[in-house]
Amino acid sequence: MSEAQDHPTPTHCENCAAPLQGHYCHQCGQSIVNPLRHAGHALEEVFESFWHLDGRIFRTVRDLLSPGRVALNYLRGHRVRYVPPLRLFVILSVLTFFIAQFTVHFGEDDGGSYKGNGPMVIDGKKVRLGRTGERIENARSVSEVESERAQALKELEKARAAIPVGLPGGAQVGIAAGIKQVNAIADKRVAELRERARPDAAAEAAGIVAPAQEEENAALPATIENADSLAELEALRDERLKPLQAERAGIAAGNATALARNANAIRDINRRAGCRAAQLQIDHAVDTEGALKRKAATDAQTYGDGECNEGLTFFGNAPWDAETNPVVMAGAPEFFNRWLNKQIGRGYANFKRATQDPSLYEHAALSAVPSALFLLVPMFALLLKLTYLGSGRGYLEHLVVALYSHAYLCLSLLAMFLMFGLDAWISPHWSGFGWVAGIVEAGLWLWMPIYLLLMQKRVYGNGWLVTLLRYLVVGGCYFFMLAFAVGFLMIASLVRM
Template sequence: MSATSSSDSSHAGGHSAHGQHDLTHCENCKTPLHGHYCYECGQSVVNPIRHVGHALEEVFESFWHLDGRIFRTLRDLLSPGRVARNYIAGHRVRYVAPLRLFVIVSVLTFFVAKFAIHIDETNQFVNITNLQEGTVRLGNSKSLIRRADSIAEVEEVRARTLKELQAASAQVPAEARGAIDKSIQGLNRQADKRIDTLRMEMQLDGAQVAAQKAEGQRAAATSESDSINQAKTLAEVESARDARIAQTMQDDPAKWEAQSDMAIARGNKIRTINAEAGCRIAQLQREHAVASEGANVRKSDFDHYGEPDCDDIGDPLSFNGKPWSATTNPLIVTWWPKFANDWLNKQVGRGEANIKRLTKEPWLYVRAMISAVPTALFLMVPLFALLLKLAYLGSGRGYLEHLAIALYSHVYLCLLLLAMFVLMLLGGVITPHWSGFGWISGLGIGLLWTWMPIYLLIMQKRVYGNGWPLTLIRYTVVGSLYFVLMSMAAVFLAISAIVQM
């Protein structure tokens, strides 16, 4: 009676006190067991929720199938075309399915890439005794560049300021030079932008040039711009800003563009005045932080004070010859519905704001790009398979066979990229202690890049079995079309990354 009850309990409860392998019936469908798996439903006798080791085994089994197939697949991938040829020939049990392997390898590759592709974003303590004076000098130099009337004048200001910044950089610790280097980059951008503007002005009619110079002289005489850039206190900045805005509101409408665009033009000028005031306020706040905190001031703290670099002032995004605005001058695709155009302009607005961050925080853009690459590849692989299908019409292969070939080829490419990123990581760790490893790492990366197209060519030859002349023709056509599609995807990816920063 007791034995029967125990047996019934084992059948009903699904496991005995001695362990899960004492099961006699499947816990799922109650079918009598004759091995490790139920022949009716396929469920294993191992219950992962009752043992930590089995739970971990279940995770690895689900994602990697660590029963030898992952290692066999990776090993056979080293021989171009072997895995794809065997898989489509029906030898599937020995390999990891192509889509599963592609997802895992691509995610792993670009996860490692985030660590390998590094842009300095250090957050060190700043200990620069002349930082306050340098900030004022840099702001004055940019103001002089914006008001320069000739290319020679721009170059003279640039050369003088670069010499001062480089001298300051030589006097500070290496970890604190990042801020000065960014200031040098910003100065060069400002100077190049002003030179481009002056060259455009030189191409205008002489009367237009004279009128622009006269307007510039009147502006200099009233010291409107200098009133903000030379302000020594926040109160002076506010006073100068209010005075310039009041003057703008009183200007004769004839100064502006067409009457219908007067409000837009005036609004843009006021926006520029506010931006200049905001930049000067940020400079003053940073100067005060350096003066009051001394060696304890951190670069990251400056972010609370605003943006002191006004390189992009006066250069708004424009469409139809007018500054872009989501309300007054939106980007419209005529055949799109309203909600789609609203979404588009929302993305344009985010992109415009992020472009201004791009030069200050380039690592955010790089991270956004790397994060988006796996998704882009996931979309590009079916297109590559379609190109193979079109190139090999009449081969008797279905689209899904071409898709498996495309997936395995991209898996190998991702593995090569992963190897490159690992070499980059090792280079960052070993090269400072052994300079020769930098040469070895660079050579390895170069060889991997060279091997990529060779591998794909050999793989295509072995999988499809054509002669070399026909294989080369098809390889060139498919490769060229895919390169064009990849270039278009890269442009889209770059724009998307700016929006998603």
């Protein structure tokens, strides 16, 4: 016996007992379908209750593709056929940035960027350069620099020759960028070596110096940054620390300024030594592990941070430190300054993590954009209100236009993110799809501003010149605010990580 026979269609509403004359009760609005008796209707009710989705979503999305049609019809009172603007914007923005988490990836596979450390990645394939960039920077002679340069360029040329015919041009661009970067690092190091080896003019005139050709064989003075082994590094560290420790012993206990200066100098030497120790250990790991894949973030967690920078500074002052050199806002309460320096410390630590693992930037950006859009939709409506003061439309009507505009932008971004995913999935098997994906993505980017212009023209009905002028004013102000909001929220996301 069928389910329909088991549960015949009721003649009276199960909620209020009113006689039924259709699918819904005219008295209370309840449907005649009991979701407890029909699994399909139960699932439909879950989606309808959470998303309020029904056949209108397809009609709304279809009409949304025509610039201004949905907004204009909605403002004219044709509301029952469309999903309300706020609900549509929420649905599309959540769906868009959920999909983006799975399809948008940059960092490891960044099309050929090379920062001097680790393997270079070109179109998803790693070109093993070891740590050539770092070795060039630490080379002790011009001949050593040129040897490392030649090895790096040889690897890049080998990678260029291995690129299949017909592969999109991004690979060639990545190779060219890598060659340019290696040459830039090498040229800079050669200039530094020659500058250090350049003789004093008076001594050169007296004929006391060695000939210029011997510059290549001149070794650099031993420093922490160019120590060749951990043993040499520790000896150099102890040598630098001894006079500072002796100085500290002679500083009066009440001289806080001198003690802080001395402590900062000791800390700087220890920081530099720690960075060089990490570099040496990573170099040793690279040499012994051969062609195994490496990730800078993992190396940093295992061996320490090998990026020997000067630390965080503000306005050219001494490096920031939460204890010895904090940021202090004049007139602010002490608890606020403590909180501010805590946030600076977290943000700086997370920023350094993100330089090792660029996917953290990705997550920060993808979490910042939806929040920025939600915040700026009311501002976009306000810009429309101010720009169209003589249109006779109220703020809420402009808000409808703003919401449907942003819904279309989310729809376009969703299509673009899906193309990213298809590109990553199909291109390894068919390289020609990269061209197809690139054309579609470029078309979506180009059509978005055109769509918004046509939408503004259709909804407000002004002439082309007036519409274009107002469009440029609204667009310029809005994208300035959007860039600021995304940047601010991205920084906030990095701090909260």
